[in-house]
Amino acid sequence: MTQKYDVLVVGSGPGGYVAAIRAAQHGLRTAIVERDRLGGICLNWGCIPTKALLHGADVAHTLVNLQPLGFSTGSVEFDMGRLVEFSRSVSGRLSDGIGYLMKKNDIDVVEGVARLLDKGVVAVTTADETVSEYRADHVILATGARPRPVPGVIPDGDRxxxxxxxxxxxxxxxxxxxxxxxxxxxxxxxxxxxxxxxxxxxxxxxxxxxxxxxxxxxxxxxxxxxxxxxxxxxxxxxxxxxxxxxxxxxxxxxxxxxxxxxxxxxxxxxGIQGNVEDLGLTELGIEVEHGFITTDQWCRTSAFGVYAIGDVAGAPCLAHKASHEAVLCVDKLAGVQHVRPLDRDYVPGCTYARPQVASLGLTEEQARATGRRLQVGQFDLQASGKALAIGEADGFVKTIFDADSGELLGAHMVGPDVTEQIQGFGIARALEATADDLAEVVFAHPTLSEAMHESVLSALGRPINM
Structure with a gap:
């Protein structure tokens, strides 16, 4: 007997599982299909385990730089296997947590590989080749992406x-x-x-x-x-x-x-490419361009009742973009009023290297290409008391504003913990705060985030600490 749902989500990454939860919150009967582990690439092989490993790298960096702080250590041994084990354990806990969230929200989890048979009809093949058919008023594709191959370079898992x-x-x-x-x-x-x-x-x-x-x-x-x-x-x-x-x-x-x-x-x-193969897209006339599913501002594909969110729907291929699309997509199909489409140019991007990098909006080069008059400010962390105090003063904050309207066009940060600070500019952008508005905000002292304020003041031509 074919099971019927209001919403069926294919893929359980940060886009898929969030879409399923939001649909359930609207009272919609929901199922999610996953071929591997709940959480998708981000929780199991991407965002989370890499950050666990990078934490280990930060510890290694700290150990090498203890002497200026008055510490000395003897011989330090490193076991790569233990660090990998820690990383995998973090991913495992989060994947199990998503399983709990599915149960909590009464979402059916279907294990197997999904394929669209028709609009609103999905076949799921399990590991033992059993095929089951499901129907849904709305099907959300959140199948993610995978590494893009390089011509002549074939990964072998060894060298x-x-x-x-x-x-x-x-x-x-x-x-x-x-x-x-x-x-x-x-x-x-x-x-x-x-x-x-x-x-x-x-x-x-x-x-x-x-x-x-x-x-x-x-x-x-x-x-x-x-x-x-x-x-x-x-x-x-x-x-x-x-x-x-x-x-x-x-x-x-x-x-x-x-x-x-x-x-x-x-x-x-x-780079990466979308997981668009063997989904039955061609048969339904769903458009694919450059390896990603084409969607409109509400995540709708060219087939009625079929949506695509996250990496499979194209850049920026970021977990938080997938989660945001999940909510707006489900809210729109559920009839919520005043849903706002996503401006992909202002999705924050974060790189968790040493130094960290965080940005949103236009680069200075892109902003100048628009022909607008600009106000560009920059503040060097060498003038930040907090950055000097923690021994991490290599970096800066750069802000770009429209000189006529005061609109924040871009923000670019490099240095310690900037990935935790960029959202301040994201909130400012969402609330349409101008350069003058941001200049009036009181930033706590001493903090790394003061550099954000100083950069705004620099753009206005009235820097204080530089």
């Missing part, structure tokens, strides 16, 4: 890694070459360097962190190179040969230079 492999190494490689310098590549480069690996970073674009403001990317590059990370920009891997113990890599630049490197491991971190 050539995807980020899945980099999260569960059996030992710490002596040397690592990372292909791609987006958030994933930069985080792993920073992580492994702090743990003692010799790291090389290769990026095709002229700058590392291509989506970030040029000043931020340049600052991170300088910090990385001071730490001993070797960086090749405007370059690509033209040849790669994996042996039993090492990988020989040929790096070719756009300028024509060629370098041959030998490393223990290669990590492919050159």
């Amino acid at each position: 050539i890694w995807t980020y899945f492999d980099a999260l569960v190494p059996t030992d710490l490689p002596k040397s690592l070459l990372v292909i791609g310098s987006g958030a994933v590549g930069v985080e792993f480069a920073s992580l492994y360097k702090d743990l003692g690996t010799d790291v090389t970073l290769v990026e095709m674009a002229p700058q590392i962190m291509p989506v970030e403001d040029f000043a931020v990317a340049s600052h991170v590059r300088r910090q990385f190179e001071q730490r001993g990370i070797k960086i090749h920009t405007g370059a690509s891997v033209s040849e790669l040969a994996a042996g039993p113990d090492t990988v020989t890599v040929t790096v070719q630049s756009t300028a024509g230079t060629v370098d041959e490197l030998t490393v223990d491991r290669v990590l492919v971190a050159a």
